[in-house]
Amino acid sequence: NAGVMQNPRHLVRRRGQEARLRCSPVKGHSHVYWYRQLPEEGLKFMVYLQKENIIDESGMPKERFSAEFPKEGPSILRIQQVVRGDSAAYFCASSPLDRAAGELFFGEGSRLTVL
Amino acid sequence: QKEVEQDPGPLSVPEGAIVSLNCTYSNSAFQYFMWYRQYSRKGPELLMYTYSSGNKEDGRFTAQVDKSSKYISLFIRDSQPSDSATYLCAFYTGTASKLTFGTGTRLQVML
Numbered sequence: 001n002a003g004v005m006q007n008p009r010h011l012v013r014r015r016g017q018e019a020r021l022r023c024s025p026v027k028g029h030s031h032v033y034w035y036r037q038l039p040e041e042g043l044k045f046m047v048y049l050q051k052e053n054i055i056d057e058s059g060m061p062k063e064r065f066s067a068e069f070p071k072e073g074p075s076i077l078r079i080q081q082v083v084r085g086d087s088a089a090y091f092c093a094s095s096p097l098d099r100a101a102g103e104l105f106f107g108e109g110s111r112l113t114v115l
Numbered sequence: 116q117k118e119v120e121q122d123p124g125p126l127s128v129p130e131g132a133i134v135s136l137n138c139t140y141s142n143s144a145f146q147y148f149m150w151y152r153q154y155s156r157k158g159p160e161l162l163m164y165t166y167s168s169g170n171k172e173d174g175r176f177t178a179q180v181d182k183s184s185k186y187i188s189l190f191i192r193d194s195q196p197s198d199s200a201t202y203l204c205a206f207y208t209g210t211a212s213k214l215t216f217g218t219g220t221r222l223q224v225m226l
Contacts, residue, residue, distance in 0.1 A: 003173065040123070042203060043159070045213035058214035091158055106158035
């Protein structure tokens with residue numbers, strides 16, 4: 001019974017390149033969340049998606065960042081024209097519709113390094 | 116004032132000690148209180164989940180919530196080296212989409 005799968009686990013990009021992070025939720029989970037963790041900081045909410053819908057993107061930077069959760073396939077977090085400040089661990093989490101609020105299942109994260 | 120305050124540690128204790136981890140919060144809308152454990156280079160995993168003020172016990176772990184003081188605690192009895200991890204408090208209003216996390220307290224249990 002696979003948990004949340006994220007890939008790549010590690011990604012190195014040069015400034016100006018694009019980063020694509022993928023997340024497959026726990027089978028049967030229809031809610032996906034992306035969080036960012038900077039060194040010495042807590043997890044910060046970025047976006048909440050359901051299949052084919054962005055429900056809440058209040059934590060997403062206004063530019064260069066986008067997310068999707070298509071009908072088929074994994075959720076994608078896309079960062080265009082990366083800058084050094086984007087270096088962080090990006091965690092995806094999922095939850096089933098019928099679980100109590102706040103019970104999230106996290107993946108192991110994708111660690112982005114921008115050179 | 117930050118919405119959540121959590122001492123980052125590190126906290127080093129000998130094996131078998133009782134550990135107390137704490138968070139304070141300022142948002143009265145928080146209704147659900149959680150503790151997540153995060154091992155190095157891994158994702159957080161839910162450890163304890165409470166809704167009301169008072170204590171909730173699960174094995175060696177006890178979560179305590181004091182809504183009047185806006186203060187939550189996690190106690191670990193008979194701590195083990197395998198408890199060495201970062202412990203994150205987390206809060207949820209019940210209506211918003213997101214959890215609000217503390218910065219985490221790094222715990223090291225020494226042999």
